[in-house]
Amino acid sequence: MKRKLILAVLALAALPVYGQTTLDAVKSKGFVQCGVNTGLAGFSQPDSKGVWKGIDVDLCRAVAAAVFGDSTKVRYTPLTAQQRFTALQSGEVDILSRNTTWTITRDTSLGLNFVGTNYYDGQGFMVPKKLNVKSAKQLNGATICVQPGTTTELNLADYFRANKMSFKPVVIEKLEEVLNAYFAGRCDVFTTDVSGLVSTRASRAPNPSDHVILPEVISKEPLGPAVRHGDDRWFDVVKWAMFAMMEAEELGLSSKNIDAQMSSTNPAVQRFVGATGDIGKMMGLDNKWSYNVVKQVGNYAESFDTNLTPLGFERGLNRLWTQGGIMYPIPVR
Amino acid sequence: MKFRSIAYQAAALAAVLVVGWFFVSNTQENLEVRRIASGFGFLQREAGFEIGEKFFLAYGAADSYARALVVGVLNTLGVALIGIVLATVLGTAVGLSRLSPNLLLRGLSGAYVEFFRNVPLLVQLFFWYALITEGLPGPRDALSPLPGVFLSNRGILLPSFDSVPRLEGFNFVGGTAITPEFAALLAGLSVYTAAFIAEIVRAGVLAIERGQWDAAQAMGLTRRESLRYVVVPQALRVVIPPLASQYLNLTKNSSLAVAIGYPDLVSIANTTMNQTGQAIEGIAIIMGVYLTISLSISAFMNWYNARIAFR
Helix, strand or coil: CCHHHHHHHHHHHHHCCCCCHHHHHHHHHHCCEEEEECCCCHHHHHHHCCCEHHHHHHHHHHHHHHHHHHCCCCEEEEEEECHHHHHHHCCCCCCCCCCCCCHHHHHEEEEECCCCEEECCEEEEEHHHHHEEECHHCCCCCCEEEEECCCHHHHHHHHHHCCCCCEEECCCCCCCHHHHHCCCCCEEEEEHHHHHHHHHHHHCCCCHHHEEEECCCCCEEEEEEEEEEHHHHHHHHHHHHHHHHHHHHHHCCCCCHHHHHCCCCCCHHHHCCCCCCCCHHCCCCCCCCHHHHHHHCCCHHHHHHHHCCHCCCCCCHHHHEEEEEECCCCCCC | CHHHHHHHHHHEEEEEEEEHHHHHHHHHHHHHHHHHHHHHCHHHCCCCCCCCCCHHHHCCCEEEEEHHHHHHHHHHHHHHHHHHHHHHHHHHHHHCCCCCCCCHHHHHHHHHHHHHHHHCHHHHHHHHHHHHHHHCCHHHHCEEEECCCEECCCCEECCCCCCCCEEEEEEECEEEEEEEEHHHHHHHHHHHHHHHHHHHHHHHHCCCCCCHHHHHHHHHCCHHHHHHHHHHHHHHHHHHHHHHHHHHHHHHHHHHHCCCCCCHHHHHHHHHHHHCCCHHHHHHHHHHHHHHHHHHHHHHHHHHHHCCCCC
């Protein structure tokens, strides 16, 4: 007991090293603890009633639907960019679903595993229209507002070095404040992932049409959920909950038609909804896990259309591979 | 009796060491198990990010994390030292004004102390920063009160020895710039700390007995001369110890810089931690640096205090 008390003092020092698996722990406590963004419209943000909404939130709900057959059994921990990895490492959250870029450094040195990509993004630039800038190549000498806590600062410096241009960064921690500085004209440019630019332009700019997003995308930002390193069963559950949403879209299954499709004669659909085979049991879940995901959360297209399309997002790279995008769900069979 | 007290102290020390060892070894074990990188090897790697202000040391994105952190330390020291000087001058002036026979001066300085002491520093920083970025025009319509001097939301541009600032592309080039971030942080820290220093100075002067004033006056000294030659030298002894802790506060408060984008040590260490993922090492560096700065200020103030003490 004393030992436990001492352990609790330091988050990292306090980890149970040889504990039960996360899946068992989640089942016994009865909910999934999900680390999300403190507020990024379309990805994770509480609505006016305090209900969390967004595609990253939908992933958490999908995992809860797969594990419990009830997508509401999620508790959210809003995390800043700086808190997020420590929160996952220390066991404070079970999943980190917070528009986090998958990179080799993070995957190999932070004690976590990226599950996959639920949004293909890239870093871009937003400038006031009145500056009349048409390309990022014209930004030599510009002052650029940027938020810390991401790979954004690094990409920015890389791009300007590669193009032999100079810039002055203004690094401000809170999104609110960095946007104030940009909108007040302290900076010529605001840079972050294009998704973030579209989202903030739509939701925070005093007049969205005064700002343009430049055509250059200077980095690859595959955003996806991550779990702790070394717990393969939980890794599998989160990975397949994510793929189930995309596979459902490919199979033409949605929250609206899946009940009717239960009696489908298509063998791929039968396997998916758990009418044949025992995929769910192999994962330690109910055999209707994927049915529950689609029924309660919807397929990937439904999640995208509800959360991102209204903000002006294009599906772009995030279309299915069958429709010209690069979303390629691994087969559920 | 003596043996027992030594035994207790030894036991307490042993307990502290055991707990410390437990934390360190358990953390290490956990980092190992989770394959989280540790150690200070990252300091030699290329940092890869830019820093907005580096007037004390040249730095580029190709330099190492170690050099980036040194830039941060120098930025912290720079704003803290200038802030300490300004706060002391301003605080002394306000503190003495509160004792002035002039009613208006006394009232104004009283209001100053009450206002700035009671508004949180972070709010004041946002205020100064917004005043500059929202209140001043953009670089293309910059105000120029004197030839070669420009005021805009990009900061205050002054001519330097070799060049005069001129507008080129997005921004001014040439000259010396005081950025809005530095100006806001310096103003915020100095004005806030000066309010506390004013009270310390007032207390120091009031601590000197009435008789000293009377004696000075009896010798034909004016009010100003009495203050300068009789009261202040004695008041210093009362003032120095609490003043030292205000200096320490100002230095530590400079870490709020991250809120308004001044690249101090904490801001740069944050970026470093994010890129390398080595939070424990980063926090250790921040703690080590602040501890060193604080202990140095303390040591200096103790030395000064000892020097002016009655012998």
